[in-house]
Amino acid sequence: MVTIQFIINLDHVKYIISQGHIIIVVGAWIVNRRLRDLGAGNKVPNYVYVVIETPFNSRVKYKYDEDLDLIIVDRVLGDGLTYPFNQGFIPGTKDENGEPLGVIVLSNEIFLPGVLVESKPIGTLEIMYEDSSGIEIVAVPHERINPLYGSIRDISDLPREFMEKIESFFANYRIYGVDKWISLRRVGKAQEAREKILEAIKRYSIKERH
Numbered sequence: 001m002v003t004i005q006f007i008i009n010l011d012h013v014k015y016i017i018s019q020g021h022i023i024i025v026v027g028a029w030i031v032n033r034r035l036r037d038l039g040a041g042n043k044v045p046n047y048v049y050v051v052i053e054t055p056f057n058s059r060v061k062y063k064y065d066e067d068l069d070l071i072i073v074d075r076v077l078g079d080g081l082t083y084p085f086n087q088g089f090i091p092g093t094k095d096e097n098g099e100p101l102g103v104i105v106l107s108n109e110i111f112l113p114g115v116l117v118e119s120k121p122i123g124t125l126e127i128m129y130e131d132s133s134g135i136e137i138v139a140v141p142h143e144r145i146n147p148l149y150g151s152i153r154d155i156s157d158l159p160r161e162f163m164e165k166i167e168s169f170f171a172n173y174r175i176y177g178v179d180k181w182i183s184l185r186r187v188g189k190a191q192e193a194r195e196k197i198l199e200a201i202k203r204y205s206i207k208e209r210h
Contacts, residue, residue, distance in 0.1 A: 034066075034069045035051055035064060035069055035091055035114075036064070036066055036069075036091050036092070036100055037091065037092065038051070038091035038092060038116070039091060039092040040090050040091060040092045040093055040197065040201055041118065044197060044198070044201065045121065045193075045194035045195075045197040045198050046120065046121075046194070047118055047119065047120055047121075047142055048090050048103070048118070048119055048121060048137075048139070048197060049090060049091060049116055049117075049118060049119075050088045050089065050090060050103045050105055050116070050117045050118075050119045050139065051064065051071075051088050051089055051090075051091055051114065051115075051116055052086050052087070052088040052105070052111045052112065052113055052114065052115050052116075052117060053071055053087055053088045053089065053113055054083050054086070054087040054088070054113065055083070055086050055110045055111055055112055055113060056083060056084070056085055056086045056107060056108065056109065056110045056111070057082050057083065057084075057110060058082060058083050058110075059076055059077045059081065059082050059083075060073060060075075060076050060077070061073075061074045061075050061076070061077060061083075062074060062113045064089060064100065071113040071114045081169075081172060081173070083169070084165035084166060084168075084169050085104045085105060085106050085107070085165075085166065085169075086104070086105040086106075086107060086110070086111045086117070087102065087103070087104055087105070088102070088103050088105065088111075088117070089101060089102050089103060090103055090137070090197065090200065092201060092204055093197065093200035093201050093203070093204050094200055094203040094204040094207055095134060095135065095200055095203075096134070096135075096203075097132065097134060098207075101135075101137060101196070101197065101200040102134070102135075102136045102137065103119065103121075103136065103137040103138075103139050104125065104136050104137070104138050104139065104166070105117055105119050105139050105140065105141065106138065106139070106140050106158070106162055107140065107141055107146070107149075109141075109146070117141055117142075117145070118141070118142040118144070118145065119139035119140060119141055119142060120139055120140050120141070120142055120143070120149065120152070121137050121138070121139045121190060121193035121194055121197060122138055122139060122140060122152055122153065122154050122155045122157070122158070122190045122193065123137075123138040123154065123155025123156075123187060123188055123189055123190055123192070123193055124136065124137055124138060124155075124187070124188035124189075124192050124193045124196060125138060125166070125184055125186070125187060125188070126184075126185045126186040126187075126188070127170070127182055127183070127184060127185065128182065128183045128184075128185045129182050130182075133185065135188075135196055137193050137196065137197065138155055138193065139193075140152050153190060154189055154190040155187060155188075155189065155190065156189070163187075166184070167184060170182060170183055170184040171183070171184075
């Protein structure tokens with residue numbers, strides 16, 4: 001598929017017309033603002049901004065490179081393994097390992113790398129790696145984006161099929177030749193997710209002051 005873009009400059013506002021969509025970019029703002037510095041949103045911790053790295057159903061794992069301020073290709077997963085969720089991070093946060101706080105956005109819709117999705121945190125996943133562990137926030141899109149998620153307040157409200165797909169993904173992740181062994185250790189509630197988000201925002205703020 002060929003992507004055609006028309007770029008129109010009107011004073012300080014740039015209109016990018018791409019595949020029928022109009023994206024409005026204020027030049028000075030986009031030049032000086034990095035993805036990681038966008039902030040977590042204005043309804044934290046009940047709703048947060050999530051920058052998507054890897055989309056649902058993708059065999060390609062993407063990740064945010066802070067030095068380049070770009071979403072880059074990290075690796076291609078083995079045959080038979082795709083992401084059962086959209087994965088990204090909350091800008092303006094730092095987890096305990098010094099990385100932007102990761103988020104799994106549950107949806108059957110594909111959100112492309114680099115887009116911003118306002119999401120509702122509903123739980124946490126504790127992920128075990130070969131030599132460390134980390135927390136991923138579990139979220140669903142804001143009900144303004146998809147009203148189907150309006151009734152979901154906690155991870156326990158999810159249909160069982162969502163959790164089965166997540167559990168299967170982590171159980172099989174290391175089987176397909178991916179270089180790091182990982183597993184799902186524990187599932188946490190929405191309240192824990194909100195607490196982890198506030199901690200990560202505070203951690204980012206402290207780091208930026210120094």
